[in-house]
Amino acid sequence: MTIDNADNKAQKRRKVRAILASGLVLGVGAAVTLAAWNDSVWGNAEFGTGANTWNVQGDFGGGFNEYIENPGGSMIFTPGFDNLAPGQTVASVVGLRETGSNLDAIVSLQRATDPAGAADGVSKSNLDETLLLKVTDMGATKGACTDTQQTGAVLTSAGATVSNGTFANLTVPKGTERWLCFAVTLPNNLNPSTLSKSVSAAWEFQAVSAEPVATP
Missing domain, CATH: 1.20.5 (Single alpha-helices involved in coiled-coils or other helix-helix interfaces)
Structure with missing residues (x-):
């Protein structure tokens, strides 16, 4: 054992x-x-900022252009803008377009400033706080924009004046145009002796590119 x-x-x-x-x-x-089975796979990519592929231009009556500095393009209002009477309205058409055809533009209208570049707002005048501003969105096609007719959705707030009329987040689709109508009214029941005789205003349309839409 x-x-x-x-x-x-x-x-x-x-x-x-x-x-x-x-x-x-x-x-x-x-x-x-x-x-004997060793193997390698390589991947590479190049990144950029998309320079020169996104751009916004304005048309204030003389054709589309860059207008990148204050005072920008001269807005052409209907007759009487320089000799307003109480109750009178004058209007001007404004065009915006994105030229790169890659990204939408999101546009906001800022408070009016002095075309001369002064830091104290429009100017030292009470007329800018009296004149009423109404901005309507005419869409992709230039529509009616006269002293008696403005068609489209109103973008400014009720009672907006030249000095404080603003709007935000208006989309200009890539490669297309968007048309606006600026109407300025001198209200009734005013004492002309209390008002300044003139005022100058420059509006800035601030544009940023929209986020690209992810594709499935």
Whole structure:
């Protein structure tokens, strides 16, 4: 019995050694085989800012142009803008367009400023706080914009004046035009002797590019 047990233990040790040896051989063989399967894949990309692919221009009656500095393009109002009477309205058409055809433009009208660049608003005049401003959106096609007719959605707030009339987030789709009508009214029941005789105003249309729409 003792001899048999000794023989059995010896056989088990031999089997273990054989299995381990076999495993070592397989391990070496596998390492050699895997070394022959090495492979590489490369990917590259180039990034940019899209320079010269997005741009907004304005048309104030003389054709589309850049007008990037104050006072910009001269707005052409209907006759009488320089000799207003109480209750009278004058109007001017304004065009905006995005020329890059890549991204929409989001446009906001800022408070009027002095065309001469003064830092105190429109000018030292009470007329800018008296004249009422109504800006209507005529859409992609130039529509009616006269002293008696302005068609489209009103963009300015009720009771807006030349000095504080603003609007925000008007979309000009990429590669298209958007037309606005500026109507200025001198209200009735005023005492002309209390008003300044003239006022000058420059409006800035601030535009930013819209976020690109992700495609599925």
